[in-house]
Amino acid sequence: xxxxxxxxxxxxxxxxxxxxxxxxxxxxxxxxxxxxxxxxxxxxxxxxxxxxxxxxxxxxxxxxxxxxxxxxxxxxxxxxxxxxxxxxxxxxxxxxxxxxxxxxxxxxxxxxxxxxxxxxxxxxxxxxxxxxxxxxxxxxxxxxxxxxxxxxxxxxxxxxxxxxxxxxxxxxxxxxxxxxxxxxxxxxxxxxxxxxxxxxxxxxxxxxxxxxxxxxxxxx
Amino acid sequence: xxxxxxxxxxxxxxxxxxxxxxxxxxxxxxxxxxxxxxxxxxxxxxxxxxxxxxxxxxxxxxxxxxxxxxxxxxxxxxxxxxxxxxxxxxxxxxxxxxxxxxxxxxxxxxxxxxxxxxxxxxxxxxxxxxxxxxxxxxxxxxxxxxxxxxxxxxxxxxxxxxxxxxxxxxxxxxxxxxxxxxxxxxxxxxxxxxxxxxxxxxxxxxxxxxxxx
Numbered sequence: 152x153x154x155x156x157x158x159x160x161x162x163x164x165x166x167x168x169x170x171x172x173x174x175x176x177x178x179x180x181x182x183x184x185x186x187x188x189x190x191x192x193x194x195x196x197x198x199x200x201x202x203x204x205x206x207x208x209x210x211x212x213x214x215x216x217x218x219x220x221x222x223x224x225x226x227x228x229x230x231x232x233x234x235x236x237x238x239x240x241x242x243x244x245x246x247x248x249x250x251x252x253x254x255x256x257x258x259x260x261x262x263x264x265x266x267x268x269x270x271x272x273x274x275x276x277x278x279x280x281x282x283x284x285x286x287x288x289x290x291x292x293x294x295x296x297x298x299x300x301x302x303x304x305x306x307x308x309x310x311x312x313x314x315x316x317x318x319x320x321x322x323x324x325x326x327x328x329x330x331x332x333x334x335x336x337x338x339x340x341x342x343x344x345x346x347x348x349x350x351x352x353x354x355x356x357x358x359x360x361x362x363x364x365x366x367x368x369x370x371x
Numbered sequence: 372x373x374x375x376x377x378x379x380x381x382x383x384x385x386x387x388x389x390x391x392x393x394x395x396x397x398x399x400x401x402x403x404x405x406x407x408x409x410x411x412x413x414x415x416x417x418x419x420x421x422x423x424x425x426x427x428x429x430x431x432x433x434x435x436x437x438x439x440x441x442x443x444x445x446x447x448x449x450x451x452x453x454x455x456x457x458x459x460x461x462x463x464x465x466x467x468x469x470x471x472x473x474x475x476x477x478x479x480x481x482x483x484x485x486x487x488x489x490x491x492x493x494x495x496x497x498x499x500x501x502x503x504x505x506x507x508x509x510x511x512x513x514x515x516x517x518x519x520x521x522x523x524x525x526x527x528x529x530x531x532x533x534x535x536x537x538x539x540x541x542x543x544x545x546x547x548x549x550x551x552x553x554x555x556x557x558x559x560x561x562x563x564x565x566x567x568x569x570x571x572x573x574x575x576x577x578x579x580x581x582x583x584x
Contacts, residue, residue: 213565217526217537218558225541225550303429310431314530321434334441342430342438349429 154333158340161327168323169344175237175309175319176348179244180302186245187252191290192282194257208257211250216308219243224315240312248305255301259294260286292363299356303349310345320344372552376543380553383539384560390453390535391525394460395518401461402468409469410476420469427466432527435459440531456528464521471513475506508582511575519568522561536560 158165190208194201211219224239234242263286271285291298313322324341328334409420427435440455450458479502487497529538540557544550 210562213562213569214558215523215526215537215561217529218554218561221537221540221550221554222558225544226554229549229551307429307431310433311527313433314526321431321437324434325437328441334438335445338434338438338442341434342426345431345434346426346429350425 154331154336157331157333158327158336161331164323164327165320165340165344168318168320168341171237171318172306172309172320173348175241175244175312175317176306179241179309180248180305182245183248183305184252184298186249187256188287190249190253191256191260191287192279194253194260195278195282195286204253208250208253211247212254214247216243216247217311217314219247220311220315236312236316240309240315240317244305244308244312247308248301251301251304252298255294255297256287256290259290263289292366292368295356295359295363299352299359302352306345306348306352372543372547372556376547376553377556379539379543380536380556380560383534383536383557384564386534387522387525387536388564390456390528390533391460391518391522393457394464395521397457397461398464398468398521399514401465403472405465405469406472406476409473424466424469427463428470430463432459432463432524433530435463436527437530452528452531452533455531456533460521460525460528463524464517467517467520468514471510471517472506474513475510478509479506505582509579512572512579515568515572515575519565519572522565522568 190204193204220240220243223234223243224236227234227239267289268281268286271281276285309319310321312319313325316322320341324337328337331337405420405424409417436456436459439459440450440452443450443455483501484497487501488494492500526535526537529535532538534542536557540550540553543553547553
């Protein structure tokens with residue numbers, strides 16, 4: 152029982168780690184989502200820039216997240232751009248997941264009925280309005296299971312940042328276990344915390360599904 | 372970067388590949404076994420497996436690898452780094468694979484089963500000759516997708532000191548004081564490995580779609 156009381160005394164380390172993880176997760180997924188939507192808007196045009204972006208998105212899909220974090224954290228300083236571990240990690244999360252969000256939305260855009268878009272055009276929507284009011288909401292509601300999946304992947308990717316010395320939840324468990332030598336209990340606490348966060352995400356996703364069904368978008 | 376740096380990189384790539392491949396091979400079979408047990412709906416075991424799948428899918432691989440490697444000795448199990456990495460990755464990927472296999476089970480048509488039983492097949496023969504081949508085809512795209520996810524997650528094993536393709540860039544940079552080229556080279560190798568898997572997935576998808584016609 153003493154191990155658990157040690158953990159209770161070290162609760163501040165855990166809560167700091169949890170806050171850091173949640174902060175990284177929320178901030179990065181929000182930015183990544185906005186960036187992903189912007190990417191898809193750019194892809195609508197089909198010019199040279201959007202071809203370059205397609206290439207970049209495909210590149211991200213073949214890279215492990217940690218390599219990107221390494222690139223930003225270890226690879227940039229020799230070029231004269233020194234980021235702190237936290238901001239390098241955040242930036243890596245944003246760029247990486249923006250590419251995945253964009254890919255998910257693009258996949259759904261490809262199969263979207265064109266008559267729908269043409270009707271909106273005939274009503275005089277400007278391209279940006281058309282995208283924001285008609286296309287994007289439809290895409291987001293349709294792809295919500297995939298987007299939710301990506302959110303859980305993003306949550307799990309924050310743990311990689313412990314390798315580039317970001318003080319988040321996994322790093323907290325690691326520092327507690329190396330101070331008090333109680334690895335099992337320390338990691339059980341952290342795993343349960345991750346589990347709770349992803350259960351909350353899944354519940355939120357179910358809510359969103361009900362909303363989607365109410366708006367007439369297929370299955371619950 | 373000289374020849375020796377490339378040699379180190381290839382060694383790292385080999386470490387990543389063989390550990391991931393072992394985990395994938397065991398994970399696919401273990402996933403099928405878990406799915407089979409879940410389909411049997413044994414009261415207590417079923418809930419336990421649901422809990423395992425839910426936990427394993429929510430836990431980051433980094434956390435899980437660290438947990439296994441550090442806490443196994445306190446239970447009197449001595450694992451070296453490679454074994455810990457393989458076990459952690461296997462348990463992680465098996466949970467995802469179990470869900471893929473289960474989806475294939477649930478979508479299997481009942482008419483075929485009835486037809487096979489009417490032809491006098493026992494349910495063992497039916498499973499081996501009729502059900503399994505079709506399930507492999509339909510779930511292969513998902514399984515290959517999960518494989519590429521596992522390779523993307525494999526840098527997690529660097530956290531317990533295995534010199535994989537990601538970690539090896541630190542080693543090279545420690546000698547050359549120039550971290551950018553080895554990281555880019557490692558990225559290139561990852562790209563080759565994962566795009567090969569993506570290609571394989573596209574092929575598997577084509578085959579699965581042909582079956583669905």
